[in-house]
Amino acid sequence: MRLQFLLFFMLICAAASAQTGNIKGQIKTGSGEGAESVNIILKGTGKGTVTAADGSFEFSGLNEGNYQLIGTGVGFKRIDKTVSVKANKTATLEITVTEDAQELQAVEITGNRESNYKNDLSFIASKTATPIKEVPQAISYITKEVMRDQGTFLMGDAVKNMSGVNQFTFYDDLTIRGFRMNGGSTTQLVNGLRTFSGFWKQPPVNYLERVEVIKGAASALYGNTSPGGTINRVTKKPLTTPQKSLTFTTGSFNTLRTLADFTGPMNESKTLLYRLNLGYVNAQGFRNLQFDKNIIVAPSVSFLPTDKTRINFDLVYNRSNSRLDRGQSVKGNDLYSSSIKTSLNAVNDYLNEETYLITTSLNHQFTKNTSFNLAYLRTGYSEDLLEHRSSNTNAVDSAGKVIDNLVARQVFVRKTKSFMDNVSLFLNHNFNTGIAEHKVVAGYDYIQSVTPKGSGQQTASGYLLKAGGAGAYNAKTPEKYVFYDYTENGVTRSIPKPNISHYDLSLQNNSMEDPSKYIYNVVTNASTTPVFYKLHGLYLQEQLKINRLQILLGLRYDTYIDKKGYTTSKEQDVTQHALLPRIGAVYTLTSNINVYGTYTKGYNPQDATVQSDPLSGGPFDPIRSSLYEAGLKTEWLDGRLTANASVYQIEQSNTLYSANAPENPNLMQQIGGEIAKGVEFDVTGNILPNWNLIVAYSYNDAKITDAGSRATDQVLVNKQKPNAPKNQGSIWTKYTFVNEALSGFGIGLGGNFVTERNVSINNTQTLPGYALLNGAIYYKIDKFQFQVNLNNLANKTYWVGGYDYLRLFPGAPRNFMATISYTF
Secondary structure, three states: OHHHHHHHHHHHHHHHHHOEEEEEEEEEOOOOOEOOOOEEEEOOOOEEEEOOOOOEEEEEEEEOEEEEEEEEEOOEEEEEEEEEEOOOOEEEEEEEOOEOHHHHOOOOOOOOOOOOOOOOEEOOOOOOOEEHHHOOOOEEEEEHHHHHHOOOOEHHHHHHHOOOEEEOOOOOEEEEOOEEEEOOOOOEEEOOEEEOOOOOOOOEOOOEEEEEEEEOOOHHHHOOOOOOEEEEEEEOOOOOOOEEEEEEEEEHHHEEEEEEEEEEEOOOOOOEEEEEEEEEEEEOOOOOOOOEEEEEEEEEEEEOOOOOEEEEEEEEEEEEEEOOOOOEOOOOOOOOOOOOOOOOOOOOOEEEEEEEEEEEEEEEEEEOOEEEEEEEEEEEEEEEEEEEEEEEEEEEOOOOOEEEEEEEEEEEEEEEEEEEEEEEEEEEEEEEEOOEEEEEEEEEEEEEEEEOEOEEEEEEOOEEEOOOOEEOOOOOOHHHEOEEEEEEOOEEEEEEOEOOOOEEOOOOOOOOOOHHHOOOEEEOOOOOOOEEEEEEEEEEEEEEEEOOEEEEEEEEEEEEEEEEOOOOOOOEEEEEEEEEEEEEEEEEEEOOEEEEEEEEEEEEOOOHHHHHOOOOOOOOOOEEEEEEEEEEEEEEOOOOEEEEEEEEEEEEEEEEEEOOEOOEOOOEEEEEEEEEEEEEEEEEEEEEOOEEEEEEEEEEEEEEEEOOOOHHHHOOEOOEOOOOOOEEEEEEEEEEOOOHHHOOEEEEEEEEEEOOEEOOOOOOOEEOOEEEEEEEEEEEEOOEEEEEEEEOOOOOOOEEEEEEOOEEEEOOOOEEEEEEEEEO
């Protein structure tokens, strides 16, 4: 009986085997060459492969039936072909792929036609059009589609979708993997070129194609950068097809926002393309006395005289009128003792800013394998400021004792201007040696940043003196000061009279002030001191590919020249040098899974004043950093969804601390050390064509390991770095209904969480963690879309960052934004 059963089973297996078939094929380019490393999948079967060097591929053991064959490769348009498999037969295919010039451009000259949450290519990481999954370093990004669906207008709202990125303050001021990076640091990128923005206001995003962050130091390509990561803002470029849209938004906090985006060809041959983004914003904000008016004009023109030459011109002009919001103050250590709306401004305070970015770029392809790129970016910024703000301390009584509900104030009157130039030229050359493919980039950067003479600041602070003038209060000599009667809880007492009226947290005394009555001192600080630095950078990079293995080798040599005493008779150059290696590798395990590892070094030069001070003990080496990182980059669901994970360690050294030498207070020692270790996880893309998803999570253990010899600094050792949560994450999903009854409707749902954080200038105060829930409703009919975004649905009280409890930065309470857009 057993023998009969075994024979019967073998016959069934043989019959089943006899009914399978195979697929064999070859993919060729238009020139007849084999297309190597094209990803081939059979949709719905879980089967996939990668083409060999001659473009060949094979599937075997397939059941009889029809299959959907999909092929994707960098520089080629997607292959989508139906194949019929018959029993005991081999279906033979010969496919010629079409090159996709949109993807092959060496730099982003013309626009991106993608219209979903997923972005496949990165230019920032290698200065070549490299698939993100083939870059041996973590990259986070947010596309314009995500920002549109979330109703995002400012950078701080965009980056909450990125793993490891957190706000430090209200300003253009972030932490990336625990290291601070802000708009005043001159290490931001726009279209891959060095720039800066005004520190006080977050840049708008309406003119951006996407925001991306390369994690870890990007110094091997861009010079001195933050060890945590570098932000790149990619502007919208012209499209070859006409497209126009108008958007109107209104909602909470008296928000009014009007945006326009026009693009298309300017001639019949489509060799001249344009794009124009316009924006007007008028919003009060949820904080007392705060407002923000923005005018944004962002034209872009692309000229394509031949198939080999592309020229682009971009301008971003932003004029902002607002007040500078220095944050919320509370009584003592009670976070909830004042409203999150509390602001210390006077009614007549103002902050007027003007920023422009002018970019001209040229890309010329000498041959199919060799191209030349030249780009120039000019940045200009001006600031006109009057502000009443905290003096970073409370008022005191005659004995010098702190009065909790009175915040001491000071006044700044400041005018500044700053400019920056970045010239970048590099050559791309691709070639083969045997089975090895090579992509070589050789380039030169020139960067110049100037704060010219002509900036200035007056500051009013302190307590009034009987002899005239103002100064810090000394409780040992109260007879020198003017006093006045102050009443609190029905009790009147005499306390020192301030130069600037104190802010009473109980009375909320925001009023019109007369700045002409104050006693001012002219001050010199980093914002007003004339500054000039320039950087020369030479770099060479090789991307080597041998079958499934790709290796990236990079080396950069920087010469950083800072002028001490700029614009004075004692002006002199202070020169620093840095040699910056970068090593990375990517290995393709399967058609949808890559593993990678990388090592990079970064630096930031020491300030010229410290370098040249004969009493400081210098010159000092630049601040050094190193990154060790490994991870997975994967694609799923026919390439619609990416899931990436990374583990990293960042080390920074050479931070300067005081040597605490009584005989020489200027003496410094270079012993500071910091380390950040963490894990990051990102999922981006489409579960279904009508179902979008973004998920991000990070764990970051960022600590100071060496803080010098002072006892006051030793308490910082092994503490989590300020405004750097150990855990944070976010999720956002949008589903659009496709059934006839709900056609045109969509819903969005998401949220983000941040765990407890330390503040930056107080060793005992912390900020509580928080979790927010957001939602959205969409309805699209013909060319109109109606959208309502609902934020902080649970109306949580929370703080995005803070210096201490006198300068806290609360998040917005429950709010909504309603948007109508028309596309034609």
